[in-house]
Amino acid sequence: MGCGSSAPAVDSNIVDDETASPLNKDEFSKTPHLLVDGVCSCDVAQGELGDCWFLSACAAIARDKQMMSRVMRDIIDIDMTAEDYSGKLTFHFWRFGQWKTVTIDDLLPSKNSKLLFSSCENPDEFWLPLLEKAYAKLHGTYEALEGGFEMDGMVDLTGGLAEIYMVAGQPMSIDTEKLYFKRLYRAMENGAFLTCGRTGMRPEIADGLVNGHAYTITNVAFVQVADRVEPFRLLRIRNPWASSMEWNGDWSDTDQERWSKVSDEVRARIGYKSVNDDGEFWMAFEDFRREFSTFSICTLGPDLNDDLWTDDPQKTKIHYMYGEWRGSSAGGATESSNPHSSNPQYLISIAQPDDDDPDGDLSVVIALMQMYRRKNITSMVEFRSIGFRIYKQTEKDRKITEEEVDSPLEGSGMYLPIREVTGRFEMKPGSYILIPSTANAGEDNKFMLRFYAAKPLIFQEI
Structure with a gap:
């Protein structure tokens, strides 16, 4: 989670000049690009700033390339290696009913020639740390992004409507449990953006899950296996740390006993990958509702008649x-x-x-x-x-x-x-x-x- 920068809001001072390196030189990459093969949830990696709530929102919105293009619409085709590249970039955020424009330079906080805060998986790609910087400038400082709610980040990136649901510690009937999973399933099918979080003041770790931390829900699926009539209700969840810090219980990456019962066809349909240590994992909804405190759903329009379709x-x-x-x-x-x-x-x-x-x-x-x-x-x-x-x-x-x-x-x-x-x-x-x-x-x-x-x-x- 780490510490933040307390630099003021002026763009030239939003990061300490002694630790900032210009993006279009060789400090970070010899071939820097805003985007490499477009945005992806898998790009998102948190640095030494406690803004997991915003980064989990970024990972959720990154599922919709068109929506993220709206945030970066003025620079989506920019060539950072071109001779006429100015080093200025413009982003757009929804704030209190209006879209606000934020222009930044491409200086980014660094330590030992490495990005101090967020980064993309590809070292030549920089849309995420630049978006994070623009959002920090919108709020005044990087430090202002320490701690928050994922639903706020999703609304600021979309102008949509977000709702939060309390899960762990809440009395829940079987019917309510089924309704909540169905709501998540329909929301994912309908192109909504989903996040979840765990409460706790200190980042203590249990079963691979971090307290006081935000995550992105990247898929929701019914998974049928041969020796069971009822399908399993599973969620794929991503930790913005993009590391080995993952759920290690039932249906985790290492639970080959359960995954071996799932056909190749079903695995392909739900996008299952047996990749360890990337921060993304599957878990059963029964475990999810016990381990996670909340989940949030953000849609561009409401579900007026509560039929679970936007x-x-x-x-x-x-x-x-x-x-x-x-x-x-x-x-x-x-x-x-x-x-x-x-x-x-x-x-x-x-x-x-x-x-x-x-x-x-x-x-x-x-x-x-x-x-x-x-x-x-x-x-x-x-x-x-x-x-x-x-x-x-x-x-x-x-x-x-x-x-x-x-x-x-x-x-x-x-x-x-x-x-x-x-x-x-x-x-x-x-x-x-x-x-x-x-x-x-x-x-x-x-x-x-x-x-x-x-x-x-x-x-x-x-």
């Missing part, structure tokens, strides 16, 4: 709304001097249900994102615990009063200290009031609401 983004109506909790409008979610009803309130007016919905409901997904400036990480600026509640509006143009705040119809659930919380709801035509808030009163912050539905609706502050 809806066509071209047919989805997306509404954005920006707001702020400040002073008397930072009412929190509990009893305080600032009542909950003093938070900003938003009208949701639904006129039509989904086509052919048997219950006459409209499926909607609501996402609440708080603005968070990672460059303040050295000042111990932390996420607020956020969430939202939905109420039925009983009278036109009327806000929810303090006497009504304890009777919401729906909500995002537990208020969580993460950048974005989401909820999926079935709502009948009518008028509703949404109240987003922090858990505690008096916590000023800006926020953004995203509202997804397949039918037009009215969404406005009242």
Whole structure:
């Protein structure tokens, strides 16, 4: 995991000049390229910076060359060996509802003529360390990338919608377990981006897995063997360390007893490779749900009807709304001097249900994102615990009063200290009031609401 650089945000100073080497000379490679055979999850290798959350997101997005090309669209065809190569590179990141452009030079932190932070598997390829540098510049310093959530990295690289699921330590019925695996399986089939993580403050290692560490899910498969009726539910997972630090239990690279029962045809279908020490491994979902704390799914559009298939983004109506909790409008979610009803309130007016919905409901997904400036990480600026509640509006143009705040119809659930919380709801035509808030009163912050539905609706502050 290692340490980070505390250099300021100015590009010429984002790394210490004494340790930076220019990429287009011989310090790293005599034939440097941005890309060699395109991007690949297998390119990603973490260095001495604790940004596994961002690198696992990079590895997830690298499965979709078109999406990663969007991030590097201005430089995708650049020739770093050409005489007219300027040494300037431009990347694009989605930030709080808008795509931001970041331009960097190609100086990269080094130690003993080797890259200090992330690197690509091919020593002549540099898209990853340059992308990491641009992301560090976006946030002010490399140090600002120490620690985070994979879902935030995936959203910043795609502008998509990410949801986090709690796994280890959570009571889970057999039906819920089946649903979670099916959700992962469908998400992978549907081109979504998947990551997972283990909690823990220290990087202790058990069974080859690292605590306090983020991973990428690179495949999800049902695997049939000859002597069993039910197929095994397996996940292929990648450690961004790209090393021998891998799961060593059932279905691991060294478990030839189980893999010997899988036919060559099935192995080829799921992309099985008996390669040790590359950071990628298979494991059963039963072990996964015990060993991993969370998994995250990022899609470009929501699964509105919860059929485990992402809806066509071209047919989805997306509404954005920006707001702020400040002073008397930072009412929190509990009893305080600032009542909950003093938070900003938003009208949701639904006129039509989904086509052919048997219950006459409209499926909607609501996402609440708080603005968070990672460059303040050295000042111990932390996420607020956020969430939202939905109420039925009983009278036109009327806000929810303090006497009504304890009777919401729906909500995002537990208020969580993460950048974005989401909820999926079935709502009948009518008028509703949404109240987003922090858990505690008096916590000023800006926020953004995203509202997804397949039918037009009215969404406005009242």
